[in-house]
């Protein structure tokens with residue numbers, strides 16, 4: 001299943017898939033034998049998604065995508081680590097995916113945990129605290145005066161932008177941008193509506 005999509009076409013495909021999902025159109029997870037045979041020859045996903053592990057934010061479902069279409073890295077809080085960066089680089093370099101989406105979501109528990117550490121001094125269990133520690137630097141400058149729900153929403157967006165910036169500011173990210181083939185965008189999944197809101201890269 002070679003797609004030969006540009007980054008913009010790939011983005012459009014995600015947007016249209018998410019619109020089908022929002023309309024409640026049926027999405028079959030069944031796969032024809034011919035498709036399996038074709039996929040056995042190799043994978044050509046049209047987008048890489050770095051998303052949260054949250055069970056309500058499964059990329060293939062919310063983008064109405066099929067087997068072999070999305071290269072997905074999922075980790076609580078959609079945080080970057082060496083392993084995650086390696087997976088993203090693999091998708092770009094070897095699978096030539098033209099689009100990378102860092103996908104955060106409303107009501108993210110990992111971000112909530114980070115806020116609890118920030119404002120209530122909560123110390124999480126050992127490994128969870130490590131996760132939280134990797135989120136905290138991106139929340140610097142968060143408006144502490146906001147009501148809790150708005151503060152969480154702002155933190156979720158800041159975390160996505162932070163991850164995206166870290167990827168783009170890496171030597172690998174800069175090389176990709178210089179090449180001009182790959183686009184990196186941030187997005188927030190709205191839990192109640194099912195809508196994926198893509199972030200404007202030009203606003204901070």
Ligand SMILES: [Zn+2]
Pocket residue numbers: 052053054076077078105107108109110111
């Ligand atoms: Zn989450």
